[in-house]
Amino acid sequence: MHVILPDEQIHQIQLLIADLIKQEIEKRLNNSNLDSPFLNKQQACNYLGISNNTLDSWIKKGVPVIRVGKIVRFDKNELNRWLQNQ
Structure with missing residues (x-):
């Protein structure tokens, strides 16, 4: 046609x-919304330039996580501080 x-x-x-x-x-x-001080998991991966699997691994190694019920958030300042101490 x-x-x-x-x-x-x-x-x-x-x-x-x-x-x-x-x-x-x-x-x-x-x-x-990377301007926000708090990031969801996908935003945190984008911010850090890593995959979801890598973030899961880092969480097990002690990346600071904010949990409210099933909601997971990451504070950018805490992420930066954690990375600097690694």
């Missing part, structure tokens, strides 16, 4: 796609 659209509709579709991509990038950047 071959669909032929007028140039104006093609342009509108391109703008919509570009806007959706921009929104998704902004959403992901906001979710990474």
